[in-house]
Amino acid sequence: MPETSSTNTAGAVEVGDGPVARSPIRPLPPVRLHAGWEVSGRRSEAALQLADLSPLAKVHVRTSPTSALASFLEVGFGRSARDEGGRLVVGAGPDSWTVIGRTGTASEIVASLQAAAGAEPASVIDTTHGRALVRLTGSDARRLLEKVCAIDFDDAVTPDGATFTSSVARVVTEVVRDDLDGLPSYLLACERSSGQYLFDSLLDAGNEFTVEIDGFPEKEI
Amino acid sequence: MILIPCPHCGDRNSSEFTYAGEVHSRPSPGDARQGPWRDYLYGKDNPAGWTEERWFHGSGCGKYLRAERHTVTNEIRATRPEVGAGASSRTRP
Numbered sequence: 558m559p560e561t562s563s564t565n566t567a568g569a570v571e572v573g574d575g576p577v578a579r580s581p582i583r584p585l586p587p588v589r590l591h592a593g594w595e596v597s598g599r600r601s602e603a604a605l606q607l608a609d610l611s612p613l614a615k616v617h618v619r620t621s622p623t624s625a626l627a628s629f630l631e632v633g634f635g636r637s638a639r640d641e642g643g644r645l646v647v648g649a650g651p652d653s654w655t656v657i658g659r660t661g662t663a664s665e666i667v668a669s670l671q672a673a674a675g676a677e678p679a680s681v682i683d684t685t686h687g688r689a690l691v692r693l694t695g696s697d698a699r700r701l702l703e704k705v706c707a708i709d710f711d712d713a714v715t716p717d718g719a720t721f722t723s724s725v726a727r728v729v730t731e732v733v734r735d736d737l738d739g740l741p742s743y744l745l746a747c748e749r750s751s752g753q754y755l756f757d758s759l760l761d762a763g764n765e766f767t768v769e770i771d772g773f774p775e776k777e778i
Numbered sequence: 779m780i781l782i783p784c785p786h787c788g789d790r791n792s793s794e795f796t797y798a799g800e801v802h803s804r805p806s807p808g809d810a811r812q813g814p815w816r817d818y819l820y821g822k823d824n825p826a827g828w829t830e831e832r833w834f835h836g837s838g839c840g841k842y843l844r845a846e847r848h849t850v851t852n853e854i855r856a857t858r859p860e861v862g863a864g865a866s867s868r869t870r871p
């Protein structure tokens with residue numbers, strides 16, 4: 558048994574001081590632990606910032622758009638909205654959704670969605686450890702994304718709350734516009750194995766706008 | 779850039795799609811003879827003109843769609859979602 562874990566008398570595993578999970582994106586020092594995840598404690602004051610949000614709970618849902626679960630989720634394809642619990646519900650496809658919540662809440666999200674689905678066919682999967690998630694924030698975020706993605710980022714086409722899946726730096730990426738305090742902000746999610754590449758590509762494209770890496774945020778979602 | 783109007787996502791660069799072949803009706807697997815079955819699997823009309831094709835939007839909605847495309851001008855006059863088995867490809871998060 559590794560030193561960081563021990564089994565108590567009830568048989569449950571207690572986690573010690575070490576990390577239990579790592580993002581596919583290397584955290585910049587200072588590195589701290591957050592709910593078992595290694596995250597960066599760096600703070601940037603730059604006008605354009607890129608942060609790794611991979612520890613957030615990411616639950617993938619697939620069901621018919623006419624099912625009870627779909628009406629429970631409320632959000633339609635191409636849109637996103639916060640639910641009562643502050644989770645971001647993303648209408649990712651004609652019959653698929655992504656629910657993003659605070660770190661460590663995936664199992665409770667899965668349970669509530671499965672309860673809402675009832676006996677109807679639905680697939681609810683915790684993809685937290687299988688997907689990378691980053692946030693790009695700043696008034697130049699749009700100009701950066703226009704360099705690596707062929708979608709029209711004009712407010713008329715991609716307003717706050719809009720979501721789509723497309724090629725971003727040649728990676729299949731789910732993009733959600735989720736403005737922060739009036740600043741344009743975009744969440745970008747891709748397969749875990751492409752996470753570091755997408756992160757580096759965005760940094761590279763953002764060089765001319767002096768993009769900076771920011772650490773794991775206080776307000777997660 | 780050739781734009782393909784995905785019925786789910788709207789106009790997208792053709793590089794987001796994979797060509798999945800001409801649309802032909804499948805002979806009944808129970809009683810089809812060798813000839814028609816071989817034609818169904820391997821035969822292509824490849825006309826210089828309008829043809830109906832299946833495309834897969836892998837970098838977008840992850841759905842198959844049907845497109846009417848002119849093979850000489852590359853004009854696409856209609857697209858619609860694929861229906862029935864195979865309409866939805868895989869569980870892609």
Ligand SMILES: [Zn+2]
Pocket residue numbers: 784785786787788835838839840841
């Ligand atoms: Zn599509």
